[in-house]
Amino acid sequence: MSALTAVDVVKQYGEARDVRALDQISFTVDDSEFVVIVGPSGCGKSTLLRLFAGLIEPTSGDVLYDNESVTGPSRERAMVFQEFNLFPWRTVIKNVTFGLEMAGVDHSECHERADEALSLVGLTDDAERYPDALSGGMRQRVGLARALAVEPGVLLMDEPFGALDARTRATLQRELLSIHSREQTTVLFVTHDIDEALLLADRVLVMVDDPNRIADQINIPFDRPRDSHTLETSSTFIELKRRVRTTFEDSTAAIS
Ligand SMILES: Nc1ncnc2c1ncn2[C@@H]1O[C@H](COP(=O)(O)OP(=O)(O)OP(=O)(O)O)[C@@H](O)[C@H]1O
Ligand SMILES: [Mg+2]
Structure with a gap:
């Protein structure tokens, strides 16, 4: 069953609708699938995620979750941003319970679920600290x-993980992979880093700009659990990396 579907999605920005951020995008993400969108700056990656999050609407076409049109934000579709977007005046645990409180979840369940989530990401001992620290x-x-x-x-x-140093990024990638395999969460992940895309994904969508579209889709053949050191030296990895690079270069060559 597909969790997310984009059907002929066009998104134009500006009063004159002169910025075409997405040009006829169609794809699906299956339940429990880990799909990564890789593409250069400005190709429309964030726009696509914001559409699925229900933060903006398509100019034409349709965006669906669980076979129903997305009409606004929902707890079913949680967004993790590049900027951390934490409340500095709330402790770690209070930042985590925030969405649950807003949804009217009672106090003890809020804390139970926040404790569990903090333990999944290895922050149990930091629950009472403030983001500044x-x-x-x-x-x-x-x-x-x-x-x-x-x-x-x-x-x-x-x-x-774009703003993090290489070692921290590698740790969080590993943690995300293990959370995904344990919880079977459906993930749509955006990056401009080809290595990261190939390491994480079941399937990679390669986006290019001018016009902003999906130029290639690649099923990633690596077994899980994955280890970045072993993967990055494999000939398949090197070949897939070259394939993505060539797609980027071909699209740039076509417009210059
Ligand atoms: N609110 C907005 N108003 C006008 N134009 C916008 C707006 N948001 C994005 N754009 C434009 O739409 C295009 C796609 O932007 P988007 O942020 O989706 O790209 P991106 O692939 O996420 O880029 P990056 O990798 O730099 O984050 C860009 O040309 C951008 O300038
Ligand atoms: Mg972006």
Whole structure:
């Protein structure tokens, strides 16, 4: 069954609708599938996630979750942003319970689910600290815990590890992979990093710009659990990386 579907989606911005952020995008994401969108800056990746999150509407075409049109935000579709978006005046645990409180979940269940989410991301001992006192990697873990706590049907992740140093990024990638395999969460993940896309995904959608569209789809053949060191030296990995690069280069060549 498909969790997310985009049907001929066009998104134009501006009063004159002169910015065509997405040009006829169609694809599906199956239940429990981990799909990664990789593409250069400005190709419409965030726009696509914001459509699925229900934060904006398509100019034409349709965006569906669980075979129903998305008409607004929902707890079923949790977004994790590149910027951490934490409340500095709330402790870690209070940041994680926020969405649950808003949804009217009672106090003890809020805390139970927040404790569980914090343990999934390894932050149990930091629950009472404030965001100011955390490193970037820890803040991003709080963002992930906050999304997991609402037990969403799908995680929409917009370059969540882009601002982190390589070692922290590798740790969080590993944690996300193990959460995905344990919880079977459907994930739509955006990045401009080809290695990250190939490491995480069941399927990679390669986006290009001018016009902003999906130029290639790749089923990723690597077994799970995956180990980045072993993967990155495999000939299939190198070949797939080259395939994505060539798609980017061909699209640039076509417009210049
Ligand atoms: N609110 C907006 N108003 C006008 N134009 C916008 C708006 N948001 C995005 N755009 C434009 O739409 C296009 C796609 O933007 P989007 O943010 O989706 O790209 P992106 O692939 O996420 O880029 P990045 O990798 O830099 O985050 C860009 O040309 C951008 O300038
Ligand atoms: Mg973006």
